[in-house]
Amino acid sequence: MEEALIPKKTKKEYMRDYMKVYKQKKYSENPDPIKKENRSRYLAKKNDLNEEDVKKYGIYLYSVVKATELLKDLVKNKPEFIPDVFRKAYEI
Numbered sequence: 001m002e003e004a005l006i007p008k009k010t011k012k013e014y015m016r017d018y019m020k021v022y023k024q025k026k027y028s029e030n031p032d033p034i035k036k037e038n039r040s041r042y043l044a045k046k047n048d049l050n051e052e053d054v055k056k057y058g059i060y061l062y063s064v065v066k067a068t069e070l071l072k073d074l075v076k077n078k079p080e081f082i083p084d085v086f087r088k089a090y091e092i
Contacts, residue, residue, distance in 0.1 A: 009017070027034050040061045044054045057064045071080055074081055 030039075036059045040054055040059065043049070043061055043065050054061060071085075074085065
C-alpha cells in the first residue's frame with residue numbers, strides 16, 4: 001500500500017498560517033484595541049486622511065471626522081452660526 005504523500009508547506013504558507021492563528025488568538029484575548037484601529041483605518045481611507053492624521057488623532061479620529069462633517073454641513077446651510085459655535089466650543 002502506498003503512503004499518501006503530504007506536501008510540505010513552503011515558508012510563505014507556514015508564516016501565513018502562523019500569523020492567522022496568532023491574530024485570531026490576539027483578537028480573542030482583547031478585541032477592543034483592534035476594533036478601534038480598524039475603525040480608524042476605515043475612516044482614514046473613507047475621508048482621504050494620511051498616516052500622520054491617523055497617528056495624530058489616534059482613537060479620537062472618529063470624533064474629529066464627525067465634527068468636521070458637522071461643521072461642513074453647518075457652513076453649507078447656516079454659515080452665520082459658525083462664530084457662535086466656536087465661541088461655545090472655547091467656553092467648554
